[in-house]
Amino acid sequence: xxxxxxxxxxxxxxxxxxxxxxxxxxxxxxxxxxxxxxxxxxxxxxxxxxxxxxxxxxxxxxxxxxxxxxxxxxxxxxxxxxxxxxxxxxxxxxxxxxxxxxxxxxxxxxxxxxxxxxxxxxxxxxxxxxxxxxxxxxxxxxxxxxxxxxxxxxxxxxxxxxxxxxxxxxxxxxxxxxxxxxxxxxxxxxxxxxxxxxxxxxxxxxxxxxx
Numbered sequence: 001x002x003x004x005x006x007x008x009x010x011x012x013x014x015x016x017x018x019x020x021x022x023x024x025x026x027x028x029x030x031x032x033x034x035x036x037x038x039x040x041x042x043x044x045x046x047x048x049x050x051x052x053x054x055x056x057x058x059x060x061x062x063x064x065x066x067x068x069x070x071x072x073x074x075x076x077x078x079x080x081x082x083x084x085x086x087x088x089x090x091x092x093x094x095x096x097x098x099x100x101x102x103x104x105x106x107x108x109x110x111x112x113x114x115x116x117x118x119x120x121x122x123x124x125x126x127x128x129x130x131x132x133x134x135x136x137x138x139x140x141x142x143x144x145x146x147x148x149x150x151x152x153x154x155x156x157x158x159x160x161x162x163x164x165x166x167x168x169x170x171x172x173x174x175x176x177x178x179x180x181x182x183x184x185x186x187x188x189x190x191x192x193x194x195x196x197x198x199x200x201x202x203x204x205x206x207x208x209x210x211x
Contacts, residue, residue, distance in 0.1 A: 012191045016157050023149045023157075023184055027066045030181065038205040039069035042179055045203050046144060047076050051175050055142040057083045059096055059122065059174075062105055062113040067146055068179045074102065085122040087163070088114040094163040096122035124171035141174030145199065150178055154198030154211050155190030168197040177201040177208070 030038075046052060058077045063070045077084040078100060085096035089109035097115035099105060108114030125141065145164060149157040156178070158164055168176065182204040192198075202209050 009193065012193065015191065017160070019186075019190075020148050020157050020160065023186075024066075026183060027148075027181060030066065030183075035066060035181075036069060038181055039063075040072060041205040042068050042181075042203055043070065043072040043076075045205075045207050046073055046177065046179060049142075049177070049208065051142050051177075054140055055082060055174075056140040057085065057122070057142075057174075059085045059087075059141065059143040059172075061144065061146045062086055063146075064110075064112045068181065070144070070179065071102075073144065073179075083120075086113075086115050087167075088117050089163065090117070092166075094167050096167075098122070125173060141172070143168075143172065143174055143176045144203075145176055145178045147178055147180060147199075148184065149190065150180060150185050150199065150202055151190045152185065152187060152209075152211060153189050154200060155192055156196065156199050157190060162195065165195055165197045169195070175201065177203050179203050182206055 052058070060070055060074055060077065061067075062074070074084065074086075083098055084100075085098050086105070087094045087096050089112075095117075097117055098120040099115050102113075104115060104119065105113040106116055147156050147158050147164075176199055178199050178201065180202060185202060185204065198211075200211050202211070
């Protein structure tokens with residue numbers, strides 16, 4: 001039975017790898033000028049969210065390769081005085097550290113710009129309370145998430161290392177919004193593994209959609 005389960009999981013992972021390669025190739029083929037224009041639209045949709053307006057702490061990512069360019073969102077968060085945290089890969093896990101400008105970033109994992117790890121580390125609200133149990137209603141945190149493929153049912157395919165799934169399962173209780181181009185959203189449901197964390201909100205150049 002265990003062998004059958006393992007074999008099935010391997011088949012699912014292989015199908016995910018093929019779909020990841022397909023979408024990454026297509027995303028890389030988007031002309032730079034068009035990608036920049038769509039990135040600006042996506043960031044402005046994110047900035048217009050009431051959840052962003054109310055947020056005190058913002059978790060985002062420094063874009064890499066053909067990802068949605070988050071520069072406008074990062075700069076706006078800093079200008080508005082929000083506490084901005086970006087990810088840093090530390091071994092098999094990922095932690096978020098506060099930055100106050102893009103100058104606080106340095107090339108890290110696979111050349112991706114990361115905080116140096118010497119500033120304030122993000123701690124989920126629930127972990128700040130007695131015993132680290134429970135969540136705090138009205139948590140004023142918002143998380144803008146990258147990824148490769150998303151479906152219309154909460155399914156997501158990342159880059160294959162599971163960094164974000166492990167982080168999100170570690171106590172984060174705020175809202176999560178994926179920042180992606182419309183061509184990264186597929187109609188067919190993505191096969192899910194037990195450790196996959198669903199995403200409820202998608203932001204593309206067309207606007208925000210709730211699943």
